[in-house]
Amino acid sequence: MTSSSEYTPPKIWTWDKESGGQFASINRPIAGPTREKELPIGRHPLQLYSLGTPNGVKVTIMLEELLALGHSGAEYDAWLIRIGDGDQFGSGFVEVNPNSKIPALMDRSGEKPVRIFESGAILTYLAEKFGAFLPTDPAKRAECFSWLFWQVGSAPYLGGGFGHFYAYAPTKIEYAINRFAMETKRQLDVLDRRLAESEYIAGDEFTIADMAIWPWYGGLVKGWMYNDSAEFLQVQEYKNMKRWADLIGERPAVKRGRMVNRVSGEPSSQLHERHDASDFDTKTQDKLQAAG
Secondary structure (H helix, E strand, C coil): CCCCCCCCCCCCCCCCHHHHHHHCCCCCCCCCCCECCCCCCCCCCEEEEECCCHHHHHHHHHHHHHHHCCCHHHCEEEEECCHHHCHHHEHHHHHHCCCCCCCEEEECCCCCCEEEECHHHHHHHHHHHHCCCCCCCHHHHHHHHHHHHHHHHHHHHHHHHHHHHHHHCCCCCHHHHHHHHHHHHHHHHHHHHHHCCCCECCECCCCHHHHHHHHHHHHHHCCCCCCCHHHHHCHHHCHHHHHHHHHHHCCHHHHHHHHECCCCCCHHHCECCECCCCHHHHCCHHHHHHHC
């Protein structure tokens, strides 16, 4: 292994903003808002404030799947939060999520609004609210929750670990890339072995466990994440993951959910904000650009 320049940590850490690389403008060691900015409120019961990252896509998939089942109470407004511009540090957003991360949801269907933050919590809340995509059998429910929390605990090694050091860090550090590539491949093997014995992650039903895991690990296997990482990690080795990733990706509601709050890729795949089901037909970026 080649060595990088020696670094000796000081006795007391201090914030050097210039060392933040690509994310220096939005990463900081303190919480709370940086400016006053109220959040918009649309006409639907559910108000989502998000961006089409893997964590954001989890929730838009869930909402589109609920609507596909006929749950009209799952109608939602999806407002775009541009994290690169620091929208998550506006006072209104921080009131919904004190951790200043997307996605954040406000349920305004009842007498008193309810805030829900953290994608796993949002999936669970919606599943329980609508009685969908979460098994009622105790054993199957436990399996579903186990895999949901597996994703919550594991994905930081993929995103903040492998993805950051492989694709975004200003300096390529061999030790860091090797460390997190090894862990990412181990996680892919965990999933591939599970999917060798089960059609879906939690069993024979499509659940919130699939919705949580697919945007991260399905996206990785499909080659959508971190530049050429699919080749680097040799994702074609995981045949069962490939089957599952394709199976989930063909669901119409999943296709719609992946478009919402998306700001990259083909313009036809980007629906920056979603306020009505018809927006998928009339307000994708290709149509807005064509209209001038």
